[in-house]
Amino acid sequence: MSYQHGHVVSIPDPHDTRPSRPAIIISDNACPDHGSMYTVVALTSSQQYGQHRYAVAIEKDEPETGHLLKRSYVEPWATAQIAHEDIRDVHARLGSDVMKRVAEAYATMILRD
Amino acid sequence: MPRHVDELQNGEPFPVKPDTNEYEALSFLVRNREYGFRPSEIAERTDISKASASKTMTRLFEKGLVKRSEGLYYVDPDRTGELKQRLDSLDAAVQLFATAPSDDADAEPGWEDTLSSITPEQDQHHEPGAADTDTHPEPEATSLVEQLTDETSEQ
Numbered sequence: 001m002s003y004q005h006g007h008v009v010s011i012p013d014p015h016d017t018r019p020s021r022p023a024i025i026i027s028d029n030a031c032p033d034h035g036s037m038y039t040v041v042a043l044t045s046s047q048q049y050g051q052h053r054y055a056v057a058i059e060k061d062e063p064e065t066g067h068l069l070k071r072s073y074v075e076p077w078a079t080a081q082i083a084h085e086d087i088r089d090v091h092a093r094l095g096s097d098v099m100k101r102v103a104e105a106y107a108t109m110i111l112r113d
Numbered sequence: 114m115p116r117h118v119d120e121l122q123n124g125e126p127f128p129v130k131p132d133t134n135e136y137e138a139l140s141f142l143v144r145n146r147e148y149g150f151r152p153s154e155i156a157e158r159t160d161i162s163k164a165s166a167s168k169t170m171t172r173l174f175e176k177g178l179v180k181r182s183e184g185l186y187y188v189d190p191d192r193t194g195e196l197k198q199r200l201d202s203l204d205a206a207v208q209l210f211a212t213a214p215s216d217d218a219d220a221e222p223g224w225e226d227t228l229s230s231i232t233p234e235q236d237q238h239h240e241p242g243a244a245d246t247d248t249h250p251e252p253e254a255t256s257l258v259e260q261l262t263d264e265t266s267e268q
Contacts (some may be wrong), residue, residue: 046214083127084207086202089225
């Protein structure tokens with residue numbers, strides 16, 4: 001299956017030494033190469049990262065489909081372009097309400113003087 | 114049961130690991146896509162030793178990632194875009210792990226297996242492309258920016 005905007009996916013460690021990292025797909029098919037490349041933003045359950053100003057908290061049961069491992073935080077400062085084949089699985093899909101909070105964090109980060 | 118071709122093509126890990134001779138040689142050939150090189154010439158231009166260059170190139174050739182003609186190795190011009198994407202993705206994933214916080218609970222091995230994956234059936238109310246193309250978030254984005262900029266200027 002192809003991945004879609006709002007999907008919470010797992011990305012395996014290329015070195016195979018650490019467990020996968022969760023991330024959210026934030027690109028859609030209006031982006032070039034959508035389907036072969038996806039823009040993702042990292043997700044973490046690190047309390048320490050959750051303290052950062054632009055971090056966005058998502059509750060475990062908040063996704064519209066599926067759920068998260070535990071309360072997690074979006075790291076808007078950590079985005080990456082990942083190839084389709086480097087994504088392992090889809091675990092949840094976030095609804096537009098959560099995606100709006102992510103958008104707000106990005107807008108706040110970018111607009112900050 | 115018939116399965117969609119996208120699903121069958123899914124999850125083929127890139128057969129080259131980061132920080133290896135194969136990775137370095139392939140990156141070199143993608144960067145210099147207009148030329149073919151002998152293993153010794155690749156060794157001269159990279160950190161790969163002359164002793165391991167031939168073996169490295171043979172492995173890349175056997176994995177179908179490079180072409181060979183008259184002892185010269187090169188990348189298939191039709192595949193350079195794809196190979197560059199894969200190498201870029203590998204670099205991006207390495208970076209994602211390099212910046213991962215240390216107190217991450219997701220860092221428990223096997224978390225992705227305990228968290229069940231959602232199937233296309235569960236996700237079907239979200240038709241592919243529906244939210245991607247039919248919505249027009251531009252006005253909302255504009256008003257969000259206006260709202261945030263107003264707040265910023267008031268501070």
